[in-house]
Amino acid sequence: MDERTWEVVEQLRDWLDAQSGVSGDLATVMRVLKISEEAGEVAEAVHGAMRANPRKGASHTWEDVQKELCDVTVTALIALASITPDARVVFEKYLQRIADRSLT
Template sequence: MEPVLSPSPWETIGRLADLFTRLDTARGIPAEQQWTLQVLKLTEEVGESAQAVIGAWATNPRKGQSHTWGHVQEEVADAAITSLVSLHRMLGDEAPAFFEALLARKAARFFDLDDDTGAPPREGA
């Protein structure tokens, strides 16, 4: 059975975050510990991405080519999802605006490098 997703990715992220928070709260885990464990889960997902790259390149002589680039893409997506769920668990409904503002600020640093003037990035970007 296919899960029914919310109309927007952030709504789905919010539903996942709320579910995980409810489950952890029912287990008696305080909020900051929940956030810590969620960030550790993110670290696990990044490690799985790295493992998939190693498998796609077949650099582990014991395993050979154990993964495809499709596996790598799925693991990277899992890391992104886990990251956004982590952010939502910490910030709640403020997570989308926080993420979008931070993305714009960080991206501006790189776009400043691409302005064809050769000037260094703006101060404070």
């Protein structure tokens, strides 16, 4: 991810800080919990795209799944940025660790 992505993540974090009805540790916990909510929406979209629920049929598309995965990603990055001011460094180091372990 480039510098602009992290600038936007930090701006969104700051916006949430200003707009949220909760603050401090509670705000951080709520942001982490939000990841689970968004992941549930991915699961719902996959079920809909695969017509796995006969009662609902094709309620979603694979494009919906893509959007929901982006929601999970953005939500997780904002949560990470809420926990540490070095979110970019933490993420990039962890990604590299995974790459080193998996791609060598």
